[in-house]
Amino acid sequence: MGRRPQQQKTFADLVREVETRVPDAPAALAPGLHGDEEFVDQAGRRYRLTAPSVDQPTAQRAAAGGAVVVWDPCGCGGYCGYEWLDPAQVRHLSSALPQVRNTKRHRGCIALYTDEAGGELLLVEGSVIWGSTIA
Numbered sequence: 001m002g003r004r005p006q007q008q009k010t011f012a013d014l015v016r017e018v019e020t021r022v023p024d025a026p027a028a029l030a031p032g033l034h035g036d037e038e039f040v041d042q043a044g045r046r047y048r049l050t051a052p053s054v055d056q057p058t059a060q061r062a063a064a065g066g067a068v069v070v071w072d073p074c075g076c077g078g079y080c081g082y083e084w085l086d087p088a089q090v091r092h093l094s095s096a097l098p099q100v101r102n103t104k105r106h107r108g109c110i111a112l113y114t115d116e117a118g119g120e121l122l123l124v125e126g127s128v129i130w131g132s133t134i135a
């Protein structure tokens, strides 16, 4: 890279450049799990892990309350992608109790994340059957 004949950039210039490059994601965090305790949804909202494993009524209550529901069918931690349920699918879930299997061969889990405004996110992993959407 050669020296370019221009004025030194100010901090404000740099910020403007960054904002121009990623207009949709000012927080610059990709949707999904970050570390062990933070989950980012598709709107860029950040949630903290509240409970690594919740019981079925708690999961159902969160769905009824309009939680964001993310499904990791194979339980690999999202390496092959998450399924993001739409609000209609989440409403559907709230009419049924999830069935979580936990055996030697099948491991299911529902984790609860919460954001600063009290919004909830459920991460459904592995061997869980829930209504007709998660099956």
Ligand SMILES: [Zn+2]
Binding pocket: 074, 075, 076, 077, 078, 079, 080, 081
């Ligand atoms: Zn996977």
